[in-house]
Amino acid sequence: MLNIVDMKVFVVFLFLMFGFSSVAQVTKVDNRIVLEGKSAFEAYACNNCHGNKGDNLGDFSGLKKRFSDEEIIRYIKNPRLYGNKLMPVYDGVIPSDKLNTLVHYLHHLGSEQTPKKL
Amino acid sequence: MKNSILYISGLSMMMAIVITACKMTYDAPDVQYTANYESADVSEGKRLTTLVCGVCHYDPTTEKLTGVHMVDIPDILGTVISSNITNHPEKGIGTYTDKELATVIRTGIARDGRLIPFMQRPNMSDDDLLNIIAYLRSDDPMVNGSESDPGKTKYSRIGKMAIGSSKPTDWNQGIERPDRSDKLAFGKYLIDNLACYDCHSKSFAKVDKINIEKSKGFMGGGNKMLNKNGDKVITPNLTPHETGIAGWTEEDFAKAVTQGISKNNRILAYPMPSYADLTEKEISAIFAYLQSIPPIKNAIKGR
Incomplete structure (x- = not known):
């Protein structure tokens, strides 16, 4: 029979195991999405203008605070609606699942940038 | 003694060739030009400036014409930076005269005598030139004076040789834009003034700025x-060959040019600009003209 102290230790042990494995799982999924996003970023030639690290053109830092994911997707699909005449119009070109991973990757790039002073 | 004379004359000739080949500055042509602002269409000038000047x-x-580092030009030629052409009096072109602006656009000779071959539009009509100059003088946000300083161009030795092999284009006046209903002539005029042929022909060094069709590998x-x-x-082949745009429809072409999405x-993407401001008529004329030029077999990988 486990005494009360052993029980506590066992519960803490289970909690830590579960917690670590969840964190590991989330990190693994997160990394996979970032890799998929990176692949989309390159496949759709975003890096041609924005640069491989996204720091050539535009400002991805704090993107999450400024725009919702839906807004970013709307922008990517038709930048002309926002007065951007330079970017390709991706509507019907990038499938929706790829758009989601792309947005995730933009947040990832933004998290590694410091805001630009214009 | 004879050998020494031959050696010295040979050396002098070589030096003369190198000096001539590296000539970077020229005297501006002695011409009269004053912009007649009353007959200018500033909004058309904005559209043309965006299409012709905005690219660089x-x-x-x-969000202004303050100039950028032209990273599409290979480093071997040096660092090429387009100038601030907002109407700021010190950093921009605010103190340029009409004649100086017209001269740099038509002949490539800047106020300080530098030759800027990328600028040359010797066949631009008087009306289009006037509209662009009138817009550059306006207070529109895109050209309103900005202190932004993009830096200075620094050519490498090879870059100097390349510029040195270029020549100013002749000053012409009284040039009329072809009638828009003459699709082939108007399409050629647009290919010329949008400088499509500059990137889409074989080499920057082998283009003919006056007779664009004589450029080596024209549009191939x-x-x-x-x-x-x-x-x-590597720029794609836009001639009507199966390795170019044979089989494209006008809609395919319009989407590529205005939306950046090819067939x-x-x-x-960069360095290809997106020409969102072109009208349907202009795109139709460009496409018709491209269908009329000699096809060139030149398969470009990935195209």
């Missing part, structure tokens, strides 16, 4: 450029 001078971070692609990451980009959903 527009900086998306300032193969010119080597760089994207923003410094990766090599089969290939992405057209």
